[in-house]
């Protein structure tokens with residue numbers, strides 16, 4: 001089997017509720033990139049990557065030129081066994097992990113489709129019937145955030161990510177954490193995420209004001225060193241996200257004792273293959289893991305669910321139903337949250353097929 005064509009689409013995904021983070025970062029309508037790897041056997045593998053603007057060193061319109069640059073590696077390659085193709089891609093074009101993520105997902109889709117197995121079986125086997133989801137709460141007025149938390153709690157959600165820093169004053173962030181903590185009652189996990197938008201001074205003031213509550217902090221500052229300073233000063237557990245994106249940064253987070261939990265996003269590491277290696281390292285390092293991606297619809301969501309379900313449940317903190325936050329759904333039959341939990345699709349490969357009417361004509365075709 002050989003890859004005979006590469007097709008690519010750009011599609012707007014609209015959030016059901018505009019989503020605000022620190023430093024003016026917003027998810028309202030965000031462009032996602034869908035990739036198809038067609039083969040001479042008539043089987044197609046699907047990939048997706050959806051960078052959030054100004055969130056990481058990645059942008060949606062950067063995917064197409066990277067894919068075009070990699071065309072000599074992709075066209076004519078044998079797609080079965082993604083590591084071999086991804087090794088060549090890494091040698092041909094360094095970096096650009098987010099663009100490679102879409103390729104790697106499509107290669108895994110093809111590999112599992114040819115095996116006629118759901119992808120999770122090819123990745124090592126299912127370790128849970130379903131997985132816990134967190135609910136991410138946009139950074140708005142504290143009482144509104146508490147209302148959203150209560151509604152999600154009533155649907156069975158047991159983990160709440162409270163976005164912080166959008167109003168630029170640390171006292172309102174204290175109210176956000178205090179009100180959400182009170183709204184969901186004892187038991188559920190509550191964590192405050194600054195998306196790197198705080199200084200260690202602000203984050204420490206917030207953390208010390210809530211340090212008698214059951215709260216975890218997430219990526220308050222840009223660097224791992226600053227996050228470690230906040231953890232040391234507040235005594236609160238710390239989740240890393242933006243600053244942990246490869247082997248070196250995971251080892252640094254561990255060495256500085258500020259990685260109680262970590263977000264493993266497919267496109268941060270470069271796809272399922274690279275994220276699976278990071279997952280295995282984190283099993284060794286002892287961090288709890290959120291296996292997810294930055295944003296996206298049903299292809300990205302299916303990919304992360306297949307990897308997440310092959311992770312020991314005792315080590316998987318949670319996962320994310322990205323496609324539940326946005327429209328359109330690329331595959332109306334793809335999994336949705338039920339009682340605060342979700343399971344991967346059951347068909348061969350990723351188990352999702354994007355609706356051709358929603359995709360329309362591709363923006364790029366390489367043959």
Ligand SMILES: [Mg+2]
Pocket residue numbers: 193195218219241242263
């Ligand atoms: Mg985060």
